[in-house]
């Protein structure tokens with residue numbers, strides 16, 4: 001049984017809250033990269049290319065840019081623009097909106113900033129579906145893609161291609177573009193990325209002598225070095241830091257910090273509703 005009363009008390013007592021979120025949070029919010037909705041929406045791509053889910057299909061070697069961008073416009077729309085608002089993220093925002101908070105997330109679906117969180121307090125470490133970059137990259141600027149994505153999406157033909165005239169081209173070098181998602185060393189970290197990294201580090205530093213609550217949601221062991229391990233280390237280093245780890249599979253807490261941490265394996269939606 002999750003100790004809801006203790007969780008409430010820790011939130012009340014906190015002078016600052018740092019939310020760390022991974023894929024498990026958006027999955028709990030209803031954005032699934034496989035399953036019924038994916039199979040329905042991507043039926044044509046599943047038939048033509050045999051794709052199985054939106055993780056592995058990101059690496060599919062499309063033969064032409066016209067096919068690649070037909071697929072990506074669909075993928076971006078499905079993962080970002082179609083469902084900007086979700087109850088879980090809204091409830092989470094309502095829970096902490098009056099607190100001094102900061103968010104660090106490996107999610108690229110924009111759910112925090114689209115559900116009320118201040119974008120000056122959200123560090124999206126791994127990029128965003130809503131931005132394009134030069135694929136090379138020849139320069140480190142990012143480009144909002146909403147209009148472009150919608151135009152590509154509404155011009156996909158029966159061969160699952162878009163017209164060549166709509167294929168994104170780098171405005172500087174004229175070569176290919178890609179989505180700003182970290183999958184290899186071509187990922188662009190722009191000025192805003194470094195600004196947000198600084199803000200995150202400053203938030204920790206400026207609050208290190210206060211009662212800080214780390215709320216961690218759905219972070220497993222894909223990239224534990226970005227949020228999970230640092231959250232454990234901060235809890236260990238600072239006596240006044242506490243950690244609540246929401247994870248239905250991997251909520252285990254290292255022994256050294258067990259007295260200042262709560263593992264929560266119950267459903268995230270249900271638990272947030274109770275708090």
Ligand SMILES: [Zn+2]
Pocket residue numbers: 134135136137138139170171172173174175
């Ligand atoms: Zn370029």
